[in-house]
Amino acid sequence: MKYLGVLLIASALLQGQALDPALLNKPLGESWPTYSGDYSGKRYSALTQINQLNVRNLTLAWVSRVTAGPGNAGGRGGGAPTIVGGEGTAGDTGGFGGTPNIRASILEVNGILYLSSPDNAWAVDARDGHEYWHYFWKTRGGTHIGNRGLGMWGNWLYMETPDDYLICLDATTGKERWHKEIANFNQQYFSTMSPVVIGNHVLIGTGNDLDEPGYVQSRDPETGEIQWTFHTVPMAKGDLGLDTWGSLDGARHGAGNVWIPGVYDPETHLYIVGTGNPSPAYTNPPSRAGDNLYTCSIVGINVDTGKMAWYYQFSPHETHDWDSTETPILVDGLFKGKPRKMVLHADRSGYFYVLDRLTGEHLLTSKFSDGANWAKGINEKGQPIRDVEKDSTVPGSLVSPNNGGATNWPPPAYSPDTGLMYVPTNDAFAMYYLTETDPRGAMGLGGKEEDGLGSLGSYLTAIDYKTGKVAWRHRYPGTGGNIGNGMLTTAGKLLFAGDAGGNLVAYNPLNGTILWHTHLGQISNAPETYMLDGHQQILVAAGDTLYAFTLY
């Protein structure tokens, strides 16, 4: 009953904290109501209170640590009640527990932060990091690689779980409203994606490492019922793209999973999202002969109907598990002197692309990774031409990037002040050995052995979309080779990023000059910003700990 009392108090505190849907259509500034802050994927905040002149005075506002699992231990944030849900038993033993590593985008709405790690969600006071509630999901299992964040609609929050449920929580209390199975656990799906709410659609996707087909799905925010499903691979005779596979069974086991949220163009009602690699990832059975549409592509899906308006495939018949799920960015600007509505994308394979987002028309391809050596050139459609000799081979192929990629899920950013896109990049090499010589190939990620050979360098890379060229890049010192963390840009002419050494750094977005830093240890998500009581805040996570910075 003590538990209930606490809940009631929390409930009273949190009255009237619902998300105003109008916020979602505004450019980023006062709050952070969705995965990328706004729908454009730019991670560019209009806030200017913290700027180049005063960033050196940025100071710690608070620190708060969260604790995962079924207990009520609480962190430094202070032992809020844990609400336990779930269909599994693993949580009883803490089997998938451990210290959370917050890789997620964190929502900030009306002074409250909503954050997540696999199986866990928290509401935290944005003014001092005090925990309001903690929700824990007892899992059936699934790959616990990360959770990318929560979606919000009115007073409801949405979270995916590694064992393939979409959970709806009451943002005020953390109490579960319902949960729905969104993928078949038996087929070894696992779900990490941050749900994105657009109008009355909750958009979701899942992951899979066993050849099973990828999809984007829209769910009703009130009931969780399916509104539409868009498969990224052909699923039936007559489906478009089937002629790019060796067989229907190959297509239906061709993956293309969608695990990073897309962006949204309110003008065209298109949800624009990157798709995963084809499967089996490293082997080439006859069933996968062809370009393997719509894997390693960007697709524009009408959010009302679930129908695809256009697609562009970056890597036909991809063979290194370099998916194309990295967040696209919507930019309006000049291209070759003409105003264009575009989408920019920096691909895990080391190439950068500009497309027209109204039509999917290809405008530009360039290579941003010095290492990338897997293509023989660019074809007339702007696609790198795969060098089959750089597939995994029995005697070994020396390939860059390594499996981790020239970039990966850590969110990129774009500043309209500079016209530059900011991407964490890495020029790593690996030997790729084919170990499965059965002509039927392996399943999933099997059949190859990869041996890392180190990196020529990891960088914060700024790309000029008009030319595709690297405008500047900052090499992280040392001889290692880790991809850095996600990015944030602001109208205060600042670029924030976690570097490879565990520092939160503010750079000049024009040239990469360092303006401020603080060492936090391993930074694990992309920095965010919002206003609170007239003071701009900068928020970042490092493992299980949140750090908020401000000017006093």
Place this chain on the structure above:
Amino acid sequence: MRNKAALAILAVTIAATAQTPPAAAGRGVGRAQAQPARPSAFPDHPPGDPASIERGRAIWGVNCNFCHGSDARGGEGGPNLLRSELVLNDQKGELIAPVVQNGKGEMPPIKLTRDQITDVAAYVHSFHVGGYDISRMKPPSILVGDAKAGEAYFNATCTPCHSITGDLKGIGAKFTDPKQLQNGFLMPGGGRGGNGGSRGPFHVPPTTVTVTLASGKKVEGTLGRIDDFIVTLTEPDGAQRTFRRDGNTPKVEVHDPMEAHKKLLTKYTDQDIHNLTSYLVTVK
């Protein structure tokens, strides 16, 4: 290069940034790799009755093998059943039975009793199914190169630093797996993920750093941590020192012993690598 100061590679653990990290990153995926501390992400079917599995194997060999392969991964016309949704959902033949008894698509009905189908299901479910599919073939040798061409490449490219009568004397005899030799000469300080540690018989000197203070004094040692703001080194007497970095002050020079090897990564052809390996295995 063996005489140059060399430093190894920052012992930084690779950030698990990929959605699909190697199994070694602790993802329990099956019997062979499952770690006791952590349950398997996707449990296998509970072990079946061995007698039932054996009966199922025999029935499979007669009735199913031709189309679906002896390992259920597909054959002449029939799909891979291990990744089939219906088979993955099946427990004891209850979903498989209607397909076997009634046929499906191009598959004709097959006259098996329900008990026989239970045995077939036990056989099919006895295979491990996972995204990190274990290779079952033993690939042929990786030694496909031309040893003579490898020797010529070695003499043209490697001899400024290395010698088969010196530091690499008998190197071919020190490896039982040519793949380890190949990975080793490509990046002796590499290893999984490319960071840290020597590989087998290759001697890798540490990465060193020289810090030149404003006074002109030089401090040298083994590199510890480095970023844009600090550099940490260990002096020969074991003392660790950390220096604040402010732009180019103090001057910091990192000596990476792998520098020459890294430069070669952008120059080798795969043929060069295979030739070198085929040559080095003969250096005994």
